[in-house]
Amino acid sequence: MSERSKAIPAGLAPDSDEALVWLARNGDFSAFERLFDRHRDLVYRYAYQMAPRRDDAEDIVQEVFVKAYQNLKRYRDEAKFTTWLLRITANLGTDKARMSNRRQKLETRESAGALTWMTVGNMGEDPIKNLEREQTRELLREAIASLPEHHRNAVVFRDIQEMEYDAIADFFGCSVGGAKLRVLRARRALRDRLAPLMEGE
Amino acid sequence: MDNKMTNEQLDALFRRVFGEEEAGDQQLLDAGDGGELSETMSKSMAQELVVLGNLKSELKALGDIPECQLNSARVKDAILGQGIPEARTSWFGSWGRFALPVAACVALAVFLMNPNRGVTTGGGESAPVVASMGVETHGISPMARMDASRQPRIEKELGLSQPDAASQTSIGGTQISGAEVPALGEVSGANRSGTRSQSRRTPKRSEAPRFASAQPVSNGASLTMSAADISAKIDGIAGGGSGTTVDRGSSPSEAVTSIAAGAIEGFSRRGSTDNAMPGAMMAAPVGMGEAGKVVIVGAGTDPQTRASAATEVDKRNVVFGG
Numbered sequence: 001m002s003e004r005s006k007a008i009p010a011g012l013a014p015d016s017d018e019a020l021v022w023l024a025r026n027g028d029f030s031a032f033e034r035l036f037d038r039h040r041d042l043v044y045r046y047a048y049q050m051a052p053r054r055d056d057a058e059d060i061v062q063e064v065f066v067k068a069y070q071n072l073k074r075y076r077d078e079a080k081f082t083t084w085l086l087r088i089t090a091n092l093g094t095d096k097a098r099m100s101n102r103r104q105k106l107e108t109r110e111s112a113g114a115l116t117w118m119t120v121g122n123m124g125e126d127p128i129k130n131l132e133r134e135q136t137r138e139l140l141r142e143a144i145a146s147l148p149e150h151h152r153n154a155v156v157f158r159d160i161q162e163m164e165y166d167a168i169a170d171f172f173g174c175s176v177g178g179a180k181l182r183v184l185r186a187r188r189a190l191r192d193r194l195a196p197l198m199e200g201e
Numbered sequence: 202m203d204n205k206m207t208n209e210q211l212d213a214l215f216r217r218v219f220g221e222e223e224a225g226d227q228q229l230l231d232a233g234d235g236g237e238l239s240e241t242m243s244k245s246m247a248q249e250l251v252v253l254g255n256l257k258s259e260l261k262a263l264g265d266i267p268e269c270q271l272n273s274a275r276v277k278d279a280i281l282g283q284g285i286p287e288a289r290t291s292w293f294g295s296w297g298r299f300a301l302p303v304a305a306c307v308a309l310a311v312f313l314m315n316p317n318r319g320v321t322t323g324g325g326e327s328a329p330v331v332a333s334m335g336v337e338t339h340g341i342s343p344m345a346r347m348d349a350s351r352q353p354r355i356e357k358e359l360g361l362s363q364p365d366a367a368s369q370t371s372i373g374g375t376q377i378s379g380a381e382v383p384a385l386g387e388v389s390g391a392n393r394s395g396t397r398s399q400s401r402r403t404p405k406r407s408e409a410p411r412f413a414s415a416q417p418v419s420n421g422a423s424l425t426m427s428a429a430d431i432s433a434k435i436d437g438i439a440g441g442g443s444g445t446t447v448d449r450g451s452s453p454s455e456a457v458t459s460i461a462a463g464a465i466e467g468f469s470r471r472g473s474t475d476n477a478m479p480g481a482m483m484a485a486p487v488g489m490g491e492a493g494k495v496v497i498v499g500a501g502t503d504p505q506t507r508a509s510a511a512t513e514v515d516k517r518n519v520v521f522g523g
Contacts, residue, residue: 058270058271162264
């Protein structure tokens with residue numbers, strides 16, 4: 001344990017996010033690197049739902065952590081660090097996702113589908129089924145992207161990232177019951193948008 | 202029985218499919234509105250269960266995304282590339298924006314508390330105090346004499362030292378000795394600083410001697426000029442001798458005419474671009490003239506310039522007291 005980590009204020013667990021934030025604030029970049037490794041995937045999964053291309057999502061993640069490091073002194077300990085990161089992602093991702101979607105529309109659907117298939121598809125399965133599944137996912141992504149922001153966040157956090165309700169409530173700044181209600185309404189809105197497609201199947 | 206599902210039933214279906222079933226959901230889905238579900242209702246609910254199940258699985262599948270290949274080194278490079286904003290280190294930095302207004306207030310307070318700032322030249326009570334130009338004048342500002350209804354007044358400066366004879370400039374007579382004559386436009390230290398020495402303070406009305414009557418001016422010794430006239434003369438000399446001249450011994454009417462011309466010329470130069478200070482502003486202090494002379498300010502004013510005429514008379518020709 002370094003000299004700096006010994007100076008962590010009393011009441012903070014040495015390996016907690018708050019302790020690492022405290023160390024990073026005091027110039028320990030390795031502590032910030034640990035925070036990055038710990039929460040990179042959380043931010044990436046959320047960013048990927050807004051900008052469904054790996055490079056765009058990674059750009060968002062990078063920008064989020066740069067902003068987080070530059071504004072560490074503004075971070076208040078009463079909020080969870082992950083909640084703070086997700087809020088930064090939500091703010092940054094909206095504009096970035098808009099740009100990404102605009103760019104994506106310029107590309108042909110085939111090339112975009114092939115890229116996704118090559119990226120995530122299982123080569124052992126039937127290519128036609130793979131393609132159909134990717135098309136369904138693409139439609140689902142579009143339906144999620146068309147939701148209002150608070151509905152989109154609710155669906156992404158609960159049903160894609162499988163976050164706990166208390167963390168969702170922390171993000172929205174509401175009670176757990178309020179978070180459950182938001183998730184329920186968001187699911188209903190998503191189902192209404194997908195109903196014609198799903199009933200056709 | 203209504204075959205359409207209620208919102209409560211749909212919510213209960215959502216909760217069941219997504220594994221968040223609550224206490225009353227089972228009864229709601231099984232019994233509907235208190236009775237048994239119809240066959241159609243059961244069929245639509247079963248369809249809905251399938252749809253929602255698909256939705257859940259597809260949503261979960263969206264979580265299967267390519268692995269993030271971003272590493273901390275790239276983030277570190279980005280942080281170093283963008284730079285870290287400067288943090289405010291001292292409380293003074295945040296107060297720095299108030300420095301200018303505070304300095305202005307302090308300067309204003311110092312100015313207001315300065316006892317010498319009360320010495321003014323306005324209102325005709327006092328004569329203009331100007332730098333030691335060395336010009337023999339009696340500093341009657343035309344601006345200070347604008348009020349034609351003012352009663353005749355005699356001003357006399359007391360206790361002032363005589364100017365150096367070598368540096369004295371005579372106008373209208375003959376010579377200008379430029380030994381210590383500053384260039385036009387040069388401002389003396391007293392004027393620049395805004396503070397004026399107490400010795401140049403114009404005596405109060407109560408301190409000034411009162412005259413019962415003023416004797417007629419003798420032709421030989423009188424000099425009837427205004428400060429503007431003198432300034433015009435100075436400008437005229439500096440500009441090649443085209444200024445107005447007033448000779449000693451000229452009649453009062455002629456003097457007034459020449460005074461008016463000089464005043465007009467002098468004031469017309471005030472806005473010139475050569476930065477020359479108007480002669481009226483460069484007049485020497487009152488009482489700097491010859492010994493044994495007093496200045497009498499007449500009641501009459503020139504109709505064009507509205508400037509009073511000042512007359513310098515020998516002290517012997519003036520009867521002091523009542």
